[in-house]
Amino acid sequence: MNKILQIHARDNITVALTDLTQGEQVNGITLLNDIPAKHKFANRHFNPGDEVTMYGVLVGKATVEIPQGALISVKNVQHAARGYELHERHTQWNIPDVTAWRNRTFMGYHRADGSVGTNNHWLIIPMVFCENKNVQTIHTVLQKELGYHYDNAINLQQQVSNMAAAYKAGNYAGGQVNVADRTAPVMSEQIFKNIDGIKFLNHTMGCAGTREDTRGLCGLLAGYITHPNVAGATVLSLGCQNAQLKILQEEIAKRDLNLKKPLVLIEQQAIGTEEDFLRIALQQTFEGLIKANDNTRKPAPLSKLCIGLECGGSDGFSGLSANPALGLMSDIVVALGGSVILSEFPELCGVEQGLSDRCFTDELAERFMGLMTVYAEKAKLVGSGFESNPSAGNVRDGLITDAMKSAGAARKGGSSPVTDVLDYPEKVTRPGLNLLCTPGSDVESTTAEVGAGANIVVFTTGLGTPTGNPVAPVVKVSTNTALYNKMNDIIDINAGTIIEGAETLEQMAARMLNHVIEIASGNIRAKADTADHNDFIPWKRGISL
Structure with missing residues (x-):
């Protein structure tokens, strides 16, 4: 397993893939601080105002002098992002080989309008x-x-019953009251x-x-x-x-x-x-x-899949493991004629130029940039710009600016051209990569993606979340193995194997798509469904990020 990763040749900070200690030498750099896994250290000396680059894009600026080998944190770096404007179209992309997937089908519910459901x-x-x-x-x-x-609370009911009985008998001393048998829901x-x-x-x-x-x-x-x-x-x-x-x-x-x-x-x-x-x-x-x-299930081509691309409880590994693997899976779905939805506009801050350049037409690029601009301005009017988006958990686990978080989050969208730009709550009508204006809030964004037509949502997480949806299966993918081992009752797939070097991004993308096909066919259930998680929150526009 590698200890560090410099994601892009232009990057001037490096990610720690495992805990690194002060005084340790990596790539000829002596570390001046302990660098926890998921966090970053300076490749070079920074003066105040110097640009900090990761994923090949601007993600912040130094607020104080930062010596080479020092920990990058909110104490020495603040959010910064490049502006954006209308450029030439860049819609050429490396279409993945989908020979292995071309004749695959899933068993779905065919509707009169030509769409196919993964549930009924x-x-x-x-x-x-x-x-x-x-x-x-x-x-x-x-x-x-x-x-x-x-009834998935039967064991909890038994625990409360045991505690109540102990209290009535006068012998409840606090602590855990054991439940002898765990009963299946x-x-x-x-x-x-x-x-x-x-x-x-x-x-x-x-x-x-x-x-x-x-x-x-x-x-x-x-x-x-x-x-x-x-x-x-x-x-x-x-x-x-x-x-x-x-x-x-x-x-x-x-x-x-x-x-x-x-x-x-x-x-x-x-x-x-x-x-x-x-x-x-x-x-x-x-x-x-x-x-x-x-209605009964019947075979359907994979072109009938519409995948919502979501992340929540992100960490410093999100942009290295689960998100880019999901991006490769997204490219496969698009190459097969299916649809994918990339949303959470506050978490596309700093990568607007690349996404707008990938739009098929100038009109689509202008709509995307217009939606981003208006959303950012409305957020400022209520005293909360995009730079306020990262949560305490994000920062604690290495995502210290919104642009850094966004650059990793955008990797869920792969590399295919943008075929449509939608404003909430519009519906997907074109195959390919669709950009949907939603907040970065996990449940509001997932709610909106399903409302736009996603018949399955793939949700990457570094910290863990029980989010589900009443209508569409929500497939959870952990960015790291520690999370999967700790919360595997709500996590479907572990992408931490990428960080450990046990799987490539391509292998993980294939495993994820196979899992999606099995869920779409009703052969297995997403863990959010088995736990009966049915989260639904409409967006009150202009209030949440």
Whole structure:
């Protein structure tokens, strides 16, 4: 295993792949500090104001004098990024050899609009937060009676029972109360064999927000209703809210003018009592489920995959292992005629020029740069520029500026040309690499990618996160082996083998794609799904990064 890595020939800082100690010599440089794994040290002497380069791009500037061999940290480097402008198109790329994948298929659900789902879910959706309780009531009744009740807290319930019994008996002394037997999560018998789940999309929006947020919410919900992984939906409206059913129907028509799925639209204020409202909703939903159960899995080419590219809880290895491997997998999917979505615009800060140059047309490049500029300006207006994006965990594990984090995050997008630039909550309509304007917040971005049509999300993480989605499988890839060993109940694949030299980026990309195909076919489940993680947060625009 190598101890260090200089990623690009132009870089003037080097990454430690393992813990390095003060006084140690590496590549002729004597280290002046301990350099923890994932962190960086100076290749040369820096004066205040000197540019710090990583991945071949500007990622910061020295704030004080930094001697060669010193640790790079927030104490001596601050965020800096280059500007961007319209340049010539650079759309030539090294198309990967996809011979081994050309005839591969996955078993999916074919929809009337030509898309193919990797799951077959029924959705229960509130138009406004006032309906969240009713949505939860319907969801609870249906999932228990129809076989979708998934009790993964049975061991925790037993632990609480044991602690309570010990306390009542007067002999609870604190500490861990052992649970003798660990019981596997229980799932009752499923009535509708071809429906994978009944999912709900509770949220806190729909009224009293901005008109922009109202339209955005309706567009997002329309994206989920028309999603290839969705068989049908029940939508509950109160009646007086800003997010009217009429707006939702307009947004559905934009995405699928001739929607063929069963769709239940019901308004509480037009009916009367809550019980009458719920009884009508349950009856119409049950009849819709009968129709949706007619869908079965059939072979589909890999060109029908639409992969969301996501990262969260990133660390100093993200841009070295999981992200570039996912980028290679993305290139394979694109070469096969599929679609991939790169989002999280605050985490593309500093690499805008390269991405805009890869856009197929000047118009796409201008739209991307325009969206980035407006987003950055709005963030500053609320007192939080892109430089505020890195979290405490990011910084602690080696990502000390937003540009450094962004340069590694962008590697998820591979090297293919940009075929489309989308604003939230628009839907993917073109194969290839799509750029989607979303915040860097993990759940908001994942929510948006699925709303745009991602039928699977591949999510890289260096620190660990339980994020899932109600509609699309979220496949977690760890950037390092220590994380995988610690949190393998929620991590699907370990890309730390790349850091250790046990696998190449190409081998990992192939392993990831094989895993995606198995999940898309229903042969295995993403760990976020087995743990019943169903995170859904619409973006309140201009508030979050």
